[in-house]
Amino acid sequence: MVVGIAFMILLSFGPLYGQALGLPLEIAIVLSAAVFVAAAVVAFHRQVWTFRPEYTATVPSAVRAERLFQLIPILAALIVALAVPLVVG
Template identity: 40%
Template sequence: MGVEALVHNRHGDRVDPVPFLVTAGLAFTFALSFGPIYGLSYGLTLAASLALSTLAFAAATGIAYQQLVRCAPPLDAGPLPPGPRFERLLYAGMALGVLIVALTVPLL
């Protein structure tokens, strides 16, 4: 029994878990790599910085689960039309670009 058999959307249909796992991994990487550094530079303690970073990771993972697993179409639903797929990919790329640029801004 593979991982796909364990991941179901809100209708009980099987869902591909890979997009969720990649998104959760990116959220972990960004939140716990940059969060404590920024927290310490703004005067928070290490414990508070780690707690806020973990909270940001948990929130991003929850949102990713909601969007990519719970509300996902089943595997046998067929491909989505190219228009909405391209639009979602464009918005996700722009959001990731803004995040990377925001993280490279020097701290004051």
Template identity: 75%
Template sequence: MPLRNRHGVPVDPVPFVVVVGLAFMILLSFGPLYGQALGLSLEAGIAASVALFLVALTVAFHRQVWNADPEALVPAALRAERLFYLIPILTALIVALAVPLLVG
């Protein structure tokens, strides 16, 4: 079943799946650890991480599927540039999330 935007036009699901997968990976990997570091129980940390993941899922669906315009073409150079900038940003985010856990 293809994903469809609000006008019923099929939308490429790959960007949505990638964003949701990254959100799941980061939130469920670091969320419970940070929750425990802040004094929450493991169950509460997992529950908070799942809640944040559901918020991220909803926002990603709204932006990348529901409001998507498949007819709007983004030049390949612009997409490559965005991807190039996103790689170091995600790397820095994961390192920044891991540093407090290693130090503390």
């Protein structure tokens, strides 16, 4: 899920912001893809390599689901906040 959200945000807004900063479209896409790969590697390291099964039972699944649903409006606000400078400017 973390990697999917990173993919969505970086490859949706990254090239647009890169072009707004004066980069050619191809370079902006490559930079966005490189940042996405770095985010995916960090997420893999954190969620797979350093995963400890004994910590899974400490947070009930209901609490994790509640946190997930609380983060949905924050993600929506982040997407709107990222889009505002591109629409206004």
